[in-house]
Amino acid sequence: MFKRILIANRGEIAVRIIRACNDLNIESVAIYSRADRESMHVKMATHTYPISEDPIKGYLDPDLIIQAAKEMEAEAIHPGYGFLSENAFFAKKVKEAGIVWIGPDSEVIAKMGDKNAARNLMIANGIPVVPGTEPLNTLSMYEIQKIARKIGYPVILKASSGGGGRGIRVVQEEKDLESSFEACKREALTFFKNEDVFMEKYIQNPRHIEFQILSDNYGNVIHLLERDCSIQRRHQKLIEIAPCPTMSMDLRRRMGSVAVAAAKATKYTNAGTVEFLVDDYNNFYFMEMNTRIQVEHGVTEEITGYDLIGRQIRIANGEILDITQSDVYAQGFAIEARINAEDVQNDFVPNPGKITSYYPALGPFVRVDSYVYKDFTIPPFYDSMIAKLIVRATSYDLAVNKLQRALNEFKIRGVKTTIPFLINICHDKDFRRGNFDTSYLEQKAQDLMPQESRDDSDLVAAIAVALTNALEE
Structure with a gap:
């Protein structure tokens, strides 16, 4: 097994990879910009490396990252998601430097990253496309x-x-x-x-369904069921559900077989995701393949019991996949809600700043993946997602109940977040019935908008000012 892995990323996914490394007794190296020096991943890693003064450039510079890996004697690089995770040039340079890339081959990344080339490959292999x-x-x-x-x-x-x-x-x-x-x-x-x-x-109002793939270096390929990612705003996902609450066993079997066939057609290795659009008549079409770990991988982990980041590392280390398709089944339903530091009332504009209070939800089958904490200042340079709340229950209805309860418990002060908006989604009858597609938020955004409310800390401050003024009078 690897002794040391460098994480070419930041934030929540870097924290998640560090935890997987710790589970496997592997040392971790966190790279960070000056803006990220107080981030959780820097505090948690075995080793740290200041990659750049600039908040962005260091995370996007293959040469700097490879240099860091060599200096820190890291044997492998995990790219996470975003940044250079689907950059074929970076993956190739990592391999040429004698370092293991935790992901698919650079040729596969390049092929699937070109949407047109991917379409043609799918057509050639009998995969339905739009x-x-x-x-x-x-x-x-x-x-x-x-x-x-x-x-x-x-x-x-x-x-x-x-x-x-x-x-x-x-x-x-x-x-x-x-x-x-x-x-x-x-x-x-x-x-x-x-x-x-x-x-x-343009397939109007489809469901967005994706299948998680795992494949080793020896031709063994399986899927770990599907996720429904239909609830999205401007093509950005807000809530993900596994498995899809309205999918029949027959459709799941057919789509899963096609997803595996798509992965085999690309000679895929490691973890990946095959994404489909599904219309009202259950016709499904290949959309794209993501050659990296997905933000929403946690819901698949919760229903299957398999650690996807750990599996990525083990596959990259040369292990044979010891799971067969018959070993994979859903243990209930899991739902992930992405919590973003955004001003919902102001067109969801990012709202970075200092977190004055942070009380994450707890309880049975409640998971929070995050990189922030009390008194942490969210930098303005990155994606606005600050936490992922993941819950699991024996039925979809109970999972929605648990998500609603957990969101109500989750308290973040100092910045505005999407939590009130997500709570309103939990109350919506169509969401609770699984009656939604990619047009859901477009059609319901105004109805789901929370009432304007003041932060508790603002209210306390206002009361203090009022009392002071009264005493002075």
Whole structure:
């Protein structure tokens, strides 16, 4: 087994990887920027390495990270999610430096990172995909309009190298096609340094279902059931559920078989996720494959009992997968709610700042994955997610009850969070019935908006001021 692993990431996922390393008696190396020097992952790691004064650049510099790994004598690098986790160039350089990459081969990352190449590979292997095109950048707008008419509106434009909800535009009518195409190209170039854009038929109001894959270096591939990730805002997931509360056993079997076939077609190794869109008639279509651990991996861990980060490390160490498909079954239902430091009343704008009180939810089958604590100052430079609340129960209805209870217990003061909004989702009848798709929040956002309320600490301060003024009078 590895003696020491460098974590090429920060925040919640870095903390999660450190815990997996501790479970396996592996030393961990945390890299950090100046803005992250008080972050939990820095306090928890066996060793630390200041990667950069700049809050972002160090986490995105392959050479700096590889240099850190060599100096710290780390045998492997775990990329987590985000940053360089799906960067084929980085994965290749890690391997060339004689360090183990905890993830799939760089060739697989490159192939699946190109959405168009991934589509073509799936088509060649009989995997159902949404009707679509090759990159459109070399075509005239007249030709693009002609293709869109043939596919049929609405259509969706996607960056070929996109991910994380970036580089996506839904076009309902032809009059919006040109401006949407140009906007999509600009965003693709900005975020992915590749302005290639392709088009697909837009499946209206589908469910977003993904299957967790585990594969070793010897051709053994299994899935660990599915997650329903339909509740999302602007293509960013807010709540994830495992397994899908409305999926039949037959559909699960068929989709699981296709997910495994997709992984085998790519010669995939390590942990990955095959994502599908499912329409009202239970037709399902391959959307993409994420070549990394997912934010929502915890709900799969809770229902299956398998440590996915630990499995990633063991597979990268050369172990044979000792789980067969028949070993995998769901132990109840798990739900994850992402808690973001955001001002819900102000269009969910990020709300960084100092946490004055922090009381995470506790109790049976309640899990909190986080990197913050009381008196920690959330930096303004990163993603706004500060915690993941994960609950498990024997039925979906009981899991919703437990999530509601845990959210009510979870107290964070000093910054505004999405907790009140998430509590309102738990009260919603459609959510409780499993009656939702990717349009859920778009249709219900205003109804779910919490009433304006003041932080308890603000109220105490206001009372103190009022008492002082009264005494002075």
